[in-house]
Amino acid sequence: MCRQSLKEWKQAIDANRKMFYFKKGEMLCYEGDEVNGIFFVYSGTVKVHKKWGTDKELIVRFAKKGDIVGHRGLGTTTTFPISATALGPVSACYIDLQFFLTTLKINQDFLFQLMIFFADELKESESRMRNLAHMPVKGRIAQALINLKEKFGCDKNGYIDITLSRQDMASYTGTTYETVFRILTEFIEDNAIEVSGRNIMLKDIRKLLSFV
DNA sequence: TCATTAACCTTGC
DNA sequence: GCAAGGTTAATGA
Structure with missing residues (x-):
């Protein structure tokens, strides 16, 4: 992302964001909930997990400062496929989904960054799946x-x-x-x-x- | 600050 | 993997 677009993006975020603070163990979003926006983790660590069978859970990944949580609700599904829980005190910024989608259409650099993020995550996810299986x-x-x-x-x-x-x-x-x-x-x-x-x-x- | 409770860790089977 | 017993952390008075 170039300097200019990053600055514009941050200004736009400031106008649209809502800050949320979570205590240890509190959940940012629940699997199955309607997606109305996404979270940017500002500080702290979040575990992203999914139900596996009836009472087991599988931690998909960990999100730290600067990571995005809830972006997987962006697809054709309208509910979160995952839950997210704070591992310690977490501050996260909530971005309205409509605003986020509009930004994606306008801000090419941001779109590009997000694509790289998705690609990296997919790669890691595939490698983890392979490891879990073999x-x-x-x-x-x-x-x-x-x-x-x-x-x-x-x-x-x-x-x-x-x-x-x-x-x-x-x-x-x-x-x-x-x-x-x-x-x-x-x-x-x-x-x-x-x-x-x-x-x-x-x-x-x-x-x-x-x-x- | 202390007591109670819940969550988590460790160990043996 | 289950269950028992110990330890630590969280909660409320």
């Missing part, structure tokens, strides 16, 4: 840890800059929390990672990659 659990968890580190980076102590419960890890990797716990223990014994509470530090990425 990779052993250990490989999936190793891959998930590497992905999370790439996406969220590390805090000042070297731990991955996202706090996930074992439950969330399990939902993200398509397994149960007991399995997550046991495999994390194996990784610790292998000296591949270090765990402090819910924080995880990757110590030996090459070792992790050997399971992928």
Whole structure:
């Protein structure tokens, strides 16, 4: 996006946006809800998840600052195919769908950026689907840890800059929390990672990659 | 601040 | 994967 169009876009957003603040555990949108707009995450982390069977959930992806949530309602369906839950305090900006669609028609650069975003997301989604289907659990968890580190980076102590419960890890990797716990223990014994509470530090990425 | 409760973690089977 | 027991976090008085 060029400077000018970004500036115009931001000004337009300021005129149309509504800021929303969510506490930990609060939901931005519910699967099946009518789509009236989309969210831009301003701060905090959001998990995007989907019901899987009757009571299981699968975490599709994590959205952080600057990411879009709810854009998949843009297609021919008029309801959200996913739910989104705040993992911590989140501020998000809600853009009216009509305004968003109008902007897409007018702002070519923005349209282009969005297309790139969709392409990247599709690529990641396809690779995750393949992994869930063919990779052993250990490989999936190793891959998930590497992905999370790439996406969220590390805090000042070297731990991955996202706090996930074992439950969330399990939902993200398509397994149960007991399995997550046991495999994390194996990784610790292998000296591949270090765990402090819910924080995880990757110590030996090459070792992790050997399971992928 | 403390007690109660709920959610989450860990472990053995 | 299930269930039990322990731990931590959240809530309300």
